[in-house]
Amino acid sequence: MQMQRLLLSTYFLFSPERRTANMAASGGRTVGSFLWKCGNCCFNFNTVSSNLTRQVLSRQLCVSAVLHRKNLAAAGPEKFSEEFIKKQVEEFNIGKRHLANMMGEDPETFTQGDINRSIAYLFPSGLFDKKAKPLMKHPDEDTFTKALAVEKHQDRLRGKDLFTQDAKQISLVGSRWLLKEELEELLVETISEHDYARFIQLMERLLSLPYCSVEEDFVQRYRRQLEIQSSKQQVQPLQYDQHGVAYSTGDGRRKTATGTVLLRDSGSGSISINGTNYVHYFPVLQDREQLMFPLHFMGVLGRFDMQCSVSGGGHSSQAGALRLAISRAMLSFLSEGQVETMRQAGLLTPDPRIKERKKPGQEGARRKFTWKKR
Amino acid sequence: MASTSGLRTTLSKMAASLTGLLKPWTPRVLLVRWSRYNPYYLEPEPRKEVYHIPETELTPEQKEERELKSVRPIKAATNSVTSSVFNDPVLSKFVNMMMKDGDKIIAKGIITQTLENMKRKQVEKYHKAPEGKKAEIECNPYAIFHQALENCKPVIGLASIQKGGKFYQVPIPLTDNRRRFLAMKWMITECRDNKHRRTLMYEKLSQELLAAFSKEGNVVKRKHELHKMAESNRAYAHYRWW
Numbered sequence: 001m002q003m004q005r006l007l008l009s010t011y012f013l014f015s016p017e018r019r020t021a022n023m024a025a026s027g028g029r030t031v032g033s034f035l036w037k038c039g040n041c042c043f044n045f046n047t048v049s050s051n052l053t054r055q056v057l058s059r060q061l062c063v064s065a066v067l068h069r070k071n072l073a074a075a076g077p078e079k080f081s082e083e084f085i086k087k088q089v090e091e092f093n094i095g096k097r098h099l100a101n102m103m104g105e106d107p108e109t110f111t112q113g114d115i116n117r118s119i120a121y122l123f124p125s126g127l128f129d130k131k132a133k134p135l136m137k138h139p140d141e142d143t144f145t146k147a148l149a150v151e152k153h154q155d156r157l158r159g160k161d162l163f164t165q166d167a168k169q170i171s172l173v174g175s176r177w178l179l180k181e182e183l184e185e186l187l188v189e190t191i192s193e194h195d196y197a198r199f200i201q202l203m204e205r206l207l208s209l210p211y212c213s214v215e216e217d218f219v220q221r222y223r224r225q226l227e228i229q230s231s232k233q234q235v236q237p238l239q240y241d242q243h244g245v246a247y248s249t250g251d252g253r254r255k256t257a258t259g260t261v262l263l264r265d266s267g268s269g270s271i272s273i274n275g276t277n278y279v280h281y282f283p284v285l286q287d288r289e290q291l292m293f294p295l296h297f298m299g300v301l302g303r304f305d306m307q308c309s310v311s312g313g314g315h316s317s318q319a320g321a322l323r324l325a326i327s328r329a330m331l332s333f334l335s336e337g338q339v340e341t342m343r344q345a346g347l348l349t350p351d352p353r354i355k356e357r358k359k360p361g362q363e364g365a366r367r368k369f370t371w372k373k374r
Numbered sequence: 375m376a377s378t379s380g381l382r383t384t385l386s387k388m389a390a391s392l393t394g395l396l397k398p399w400t401p402r403v404l405l406v407r408w409s410r411y412n413p414y415y416l417e418p419e420p421r422k423e424v425y426h427i428p429e430t431e432l433t434p435e436q437k438e439e440r441e442l443k444s445v446r447p448i449k450a451a452t453n454s455v456t457s458s459v460f461n462d463p464v465l466s467k468f469v470n471m472m473m474k475d476g477d478k479i480i481a482k483g484i485i486t487q488t489l490e491n492m493k494r495k496q497v498e499k500y501h502k503a504p505e506g507k508k509a510e511i512e513c514n515p516y517a518i519f520h521q522a523l524e525n526c527k528p529v530i531g532l533a534s535i536q537k538g539g540k541f542y543q544v545p546i547p548l549t550d551n552r553r554r555f556l557a558m559k560w561m562i563t564e565c566r567d568n569k570h571r572r573t574l575m576y577e578k579l580s581q582e583l584l585a586a587f588s589k590e591g592n593v594v595k596r597k598h599e600l601h602k603m604a605e606s607n608r609a610y611a612h613y614r615w616w
Binding site for chain 2: 346
């Protein structure tokens, strides 16, 4: 946008020769010529500003005012110091006397109510907001005191080296914003989608400001804690067979394969799948590694005895189904913290990936038919 | 105040909207790269040692990450990933890239044979070397593989940018993933194309990896050529706008 404005200004302020050169440059659409054009503009910006000031001066603007404006700008923003307040108070008093004279009343007995009425009479305003209407008040009633107090506080902190920008942040990790229904319940009125979106936007904006931790209670009122995911795992209780050996079962699925596992806490590390040894059933190393993954992760490699049965799918999906079944069966032997670590390792989630369907007009799920020109 | 039934319906609605995030998911508009997991799911961490770090030694970011993981669902670990010490993500990626028609058994077999071959050659060299030089010979095939791949990674790449009707080869920076991919791709294509009909893949691959480890060989040469091209096309570097 700024570039466009710059271009327009250069277009209009240039001499005809310059203008044609620019138009020739704008013929090319490529990046380089655009850069060159902008470079040209940048070079000519100084000349443009000097052109402008020349025209400004020629337009009979008071030179001293321009210079005065420049000096004011150089001084920096207005600081709310004691002298400034005193000056404002003096100006207010003088202005009050002038106003009383204008209205034809006694300057000594001119109250604030009279001031308000006379301002409303002299400057009628069609605006609704009271704060937007012209007003004349004693500076002490204004927000100068607040700004002064803030500045004093900041100076004190700077003196003690406590005025740092990095305050502690509110921890937002385990919580979420209120849903629209919950907010409606809180406010006992219905709100539109637009209003809810605006509410979320404003709260996020509040959180982006520094020192937002001051209003932590306010923010937490509109947040709800998310539930801990590991509590959703269904852990079956341990069962004991006639010899007192603890055992548990688990089942798992992956693609089209289903597997069940009977885990016995007997102390040898034997694994039998569908009646055969696991080394014969899974000749591929990767599948055997998948079977061992939950046991190795928990460090209980030689402890359990496994009797597995599996059907459907290919060798990889059967191994994945058995891995899930073993992890689920192991849950009964583990503590809460270990269940959570297994979940974070990705052992307890059933893998939802399936074969992607074939689409009409294509040869496969992704492969398109050979493109023929005619 | 809302009645108890109203509260229950709103809570069930809320529960429905949240549990909707946890099911196998198909996006409403089918994108080209989408997965069956809702984007709400986080990646799993299969390594054992990460979970044995005590609370005191965690940085604040790690603590926050742990808290986040405790409230978010986690994706399932893939087939090729285990917690064992032999699990190497770079090697798994190399196996996948070498795989043809989904035959991972053959690809994994080739890699295993390559590593064994490299180890045999290095051990032979080790035993033949004089006492002073023995410490310099690297016998660990995994270390050789990683170092060879590092030596093949290009630092800068070229992109074809159209300008004023012509296409220029403009030097551009490469991301880490892209560099790794290029190194692996060059290695595999080189081993497939430039070998004698009778040499087996694992033999050729072990030769190339050992050559790349000592910064010789065709792959490293190809990397150097790319760098030289980029250097010669330096003048067009400003054509890049990102």
